[in-house]
Amino acid sequence: MSQTSDAFGKADPIDIDSAVSVRGVSKNYGEVEALRDLSLEFPRGQLTSLLGPSGCGKTTLLKIIAGLIPATAGEIEIDGRKVTGPGPDRAFVFQDFALLPWANVLRNVSFGLELRGVGKSEREAVAEKYIGNVGLSGFEKAYPHELSGGMRQRVGLARALSVDAQVLLLDEPFSAVDEQNRRKFQEDLLALVRNENKTFIFVTHSIEEAVYISDQIAILLPRPSRVSEIIRPTSFRGTKADNIRRSPEYLDIVDQIWASLRNYVE
Amino acid sequence: MNQRSLFLKLLSAVIVFGAWQIAGLIPVSYAFPTFTESMHALYTITMDGRLFTAYAETLRPLVLGVAISAVSGIGLGLWIGLSSRFDWLFSPIFIVMQAAPLAALIPILVMAYGIGLTSKVFVVCIMAMPVIVLNTSTAVRNTPASIKEMGRSFLASDRDIILKIIIPAASPVIFSGLRLGVSAGFIGAILAELKITPTGVGDIITYSRSIADYPTMYAAIFSIIVLAVLFLNGLERLENTLFEGNNRGYVSD
Numbered sequence: 440m441s442q443t444s445d446a447f448g449k450a451d452p453i454d455i456d457s458a459v460s461v462r463g464v465s466k467n468y469g470e471v472e473a474l475r476d477l478s479l480e481f482p483r484g485q486l487t488s489l490l491g492p493s494g495c496g497k498t499t500l501l502k503i504i505a506g507l508i509p510a511t512a513g514e515i516e517i518d519g520r521k522v523t524g525p526g527p528d529r530a531f532v533f534q535d536f537a538l539l540p541w542a543n544v545l546r547n548v549s550f551g552l553e554l555r556g557v558g559k560s561e562r563e564a565v566a567e568k569y570i571g572n573v574g575l576s577g578f579e580k581a582y583p584h585e586l587s588g589g590m591r592q593r594v595g596l597a598r599a600l601s602v603d604a605q606v607l608l609l610d611e612p613f614s615a616v617d618e619q620n621r622r623k624f625q626e627d628l629l630a631l632v633r634n635e636n637k638t639f640i641f642v643t644h645s646i647e648e649a650v651y652i653s654d655q656i657a658i659l660l661p662r663p664s665r666v667s668e669i670i671r672p673t674s675f676r677g678t679k680a681d682n683i684r685r686s687p688e689y690l691d692i693v694d695q696i697w698a699s700l701r702n703y704v705e
Numbered sequence: 706m707n708q709r710s711l712f713l714k715l716l717s718a719v720i721v722f723g724a725w726q727i728a729g730l731i732p733v734s735y736a737f738p739t740f741t742e743s744m745h746a747l748y749t750i751t752m753d754g755r756l757f758t759a760y761a762e763t764l765r766p767l768v769l770g771v772a773i774s775a776v777s778g779i780g781l782g783l784w785i786g787l788s789s790r791f792d793w794l795f796s797p798i799f800i801v802m803q804a805a806p807l808a809a810l811i812p813i814l815v816m817a818y819g820i821g822l823t824s825k826v827f828v829v830c831i832m833a834m835p836v837i838v839l840n841t842s843t844a845v846r847n848t849p850a851s852i853k854e855m856g857r858s859f860l861a862s863d864r865d866i867i868l869k870i871i872i873p874a875a876s877p878v879i880f881s882g883l884r885l886g887v888s889a890g891f892i893g894a895i896l897a898e899l900k901i902t903p904t905g906v907g908d909i910i911t912y913s914r915s916i917a918d919y920p921t922m923y924a925a926i927f928s929i930i931v932l933a934v935l936f937l938n939g940l941e942r943l944e945n946t947l948f949e950g951n952n953r954g955y956v957s958d
């Protein structure tokens with residue numbers, strides 16, 4: 440059951456325009472009940488984090504939204520259309536990057552367009568643009584094994600951006616990336632959310648990361664998972680990236696989330 | 706890097722041929738000629754054309770058998786790897802085939818197909834096919850689930866997933882199966898000529914042994930090995946042109 444708690448009495452009204460709606464979704468893996476009757480709205484053009492301890496079903500929910508695995512019950516709607524499988528309106532960024540090891544950066548980034556039947560010169564032009572956007576210009580001919588973890592994930596991000604989907608699904612994209620790169624990435628992601636008019640669904644288990652980058656944070660509790668709290672930080676969203684971590688609201692929300700999650704951590 | 710590997714190849718050739726020469730000089734057996742004697746014999750049979758007529762004969766079942774094994778072996782392997790029902794049905798056959806004592810099967814083959822080309826092709830296939838099928842099916846089954854899932858999320862059709870993800874991902878192991886299969890096919894071709902009817906290179910080996918012309922016998926064996934090595938190198942070239950990205954160090958030299 441979802442319940443909206445506004446963090447500091449000034450959250451947005453509920454009747455926001457949502458790009459993705461999750462309604463009463465349950466998922467069982469045989470005996471294991473991963474999700475139970477989970478409902479959640481994802482506002483258009485914003486970044487929503489799914490935050491929760493490992494094993495609570497974040498990846499499962501994201502893959503159900505992606506149409507990669509079916510829900511046991513409930514439904515997902517994207518712009519009012521029911522999800523029955525993967526679609527051109529969603530693009531996935533994988534935790535383990537999922538790059539083709541035999542293909543260079545250019546082919547990896549343009550792979551989504553290749554599968555859509557876009558011609559070679561056209562898809563490579565689009566790929567070039569996003570390779571530049573994620574800061575990998577000059578690495579077009581490099582193979583994944585020649586790149587660092589952070590660079591590989593930039594390739595994964597560029598691939599997802601180049602298909603121009605309305606909804607981006609990111610499954611702990613920075614968990615295999617070192618701390619310095621992660622911070623740079625988070626700043627870049629903030630800029631991306633502001634500049635690209637896309638809806639981001641971002642899975643993380645890091646409280647600081649979720650508070651830093653999210654317009655809305657959905658806290659999931661351990662199995663069977665449901666949304667225990669929704670937090671919408673407000674005051675520091677407009678401020679410069681450098682100042683966010685010093686804002687009192689940022690610090691308060693981090694503390695508040697930790698207070699509600701600590702009961703579930705041994 | 707490349708020069709170094711060329712140097713190492715030459716070095717190992719020198720060591721092997723040197724040891725051969727010394728063993729022939731001792732001699733370890735009166736039936737074991739020196740390297741230089743064997744090379745001289747090789748020169749002789751090359752010059753009088755015997756080697757070429759022999760290979761014209763031997764290459765027929767070899768090329769036919771290897772081609773059949775490669776095409777149907779990879780095809781079957783893909784099928785077995787993609788469908789668990791097929792796996793259940795066919796895998797045991799190839800595991801048994803790989804373990805079967807070929808020499809014991811030859812009389813049965815001869816009874817069924819006579820002493821002609823068919824039986825020899827069968828022997829080559831029995832030797833070459835199992836490892837090709839089993840390597841292909843294992844490689845297909847071990848394609849990382851995460852890149853298949855990535856393909857699906859970016860709207861790949863089943864055909865795309867097979868052609869653009871599974872086959873390239875499996876290709877290094879498929880090619881290593883092909884290399885092993887081709888080597889086994891060479892053994893099969895010679896075995897067929899020794900056990901069914903002495904023709905081609907098998908005839909040179911049998912005949913020169915019967916008249917105690919050991920240098921010629923070893924020259925024939927040596928030529929087979931050289932041909933096999935050349936063939937395997939060609940296969941590796943093919944792999945590198947077909948799957949550029951595979952050449953990342955783990956392809957054997």
Ligand SMILES: Nc1ncnc2c1ncn2[C@@H]1O[C@H](COP(=O)(O)OP(=O)(O)O)[C@@H](O)[C@H]1O
Pocket residue numbers: 468471473491492493494495496497498499500662
């Ligand atoms: N394919 C599967 N088969 C069985 N159980 C699974 C499968 N995938 C996930 N689970 C279980 O479902 C739960 C949620 O998994 P997951 O969604 O990966 O969690 P998270 O991403 O939050 O760490 C875990 O307990 C996990 O063991």
Ligand SMILES: [Mg+2]
Pocket residue numbers: 497498499611
């Ligand atoms: Mg996960």
